[in-house]
Amino acid sequence: MTVVKEFAPAKVNLTLHVTGQRPDGYHLLDSLVMFADVGDRITVRPSDTPIMIIKGPMADGLPRDRTNMVARAADAMAVSANIQLEKNLPHAAGIGGGSSDAAATFRALSEISGKPVPDDLLAFGADVPVCMNGRAARMRGIGDEINPVPDLPALHAVLVNPKLPVLTVEVFKRLRNHNNAPMPDDLPRGASSRELISWLSEMRNDLQEAAIEAEPIIEHVFNTLAVTPGCLITRMSGSGGTCFGIYGDAETAASAAGRLRQDYPGWWVAATRLNG
Incomplete structure (x- = not known):
């Protein structure tokens, strides 16, 4: 059975300049982002029935329904899988834990299914696009302008x-x-x-x-x-x-x-x- 494991590193905003606000309320940012060698871990196995398991020291308090970022990514990919999230990062913490988890889930499900990752990653959160590559980058706009550094x-x-x-x-x-x-x-x-x-x-x-x-x-x-x-x-x-x-x-x-x-x-x- 194919098993795919993905690391979901903590995202660290070394800088975060708020440069404006659009008429729709979204803020414009200019941020230098690097990624840590600590993070969550995603393990994906094919399964006839979708399963999401959350464990780890920071698992308490995470939603376990379809609002979870991992579940949202799986639903968007329309891939039935057993997904295990090892939660090591605190949530609502400013280090992109949920976004990095979603990005890792997209990568893993794409690998086991051959399906492409959705184009509109911003729909899942402003940090998801920069977390897809997990490498140092300058992030601007509403998270849609990513320039590797x-x-x-x-x-x-x-x-x-x-x-x-x-x-x-x-x-x-x-x-x-x-x-x-x-x-x-x-x-x-x-x-x-x-x-x-x-x-x-x-x-x-x-x-x-x-x-x-x-x-x-x-x-x-x-x-x-x-x-x-x-x-x-x-x-x-x-x-x-x-x-x-x-x-x-x-x-x-x-x-x-x-x-x-x-x-x-x-x-x-x-x-x-x-x-x-």
Whole structure:
């Protein structure tokens, strides 16, 4: 029996500039995205009866009906399969967990069935198109403009989520300025990790202030990350509430993650490598 396994990596918005709002209400973004080596896992087997199994440390609270992103992807592909989701990433966390799961499901079902992935991936969420390739990219517009950025250096990071879901709609409700400057036209391609970090320090996540207003604990996460030894920059990913710190090497990141797990056992903490 054919078994297809797909990794669904965490998506990290290193920057997120809100550059406008369309008449239909959708916001325009300009974001540099990289993907982590931590994530969910999708396993797909052919089955006469559609089955979705969800397990893993972050399985609690996920919808188990057809509104689940994995189920939505399977319905769109019209492929009967046994799909198992190993949920390792917190949900409603700003790291594209559901979108990455959907993208991984599309890839796996396309492989076992030979069917093409649907053209209108935006219908499943703004992050699904960028998650389909799972590689560093500049994402603009409403998520429909994806430009690969293949020559970024790897970064060592710690992702922290206080296990408190943050709803994107609530964050955008609190956003005061909907028209901000985009990133520069030229990204720091070919830069060293230190040069990239220096460049990132001049960029923004325009949703941070609104997210902190929605969930004040995010500010505490920022402050806690910032004082870990060797932390070079802190920022929030997406609309929150996952924050990240970037470090000079894997050992320093791992040490920081260990300290955070000890001090805050109720938080989700992951040392990771962000790949270019």
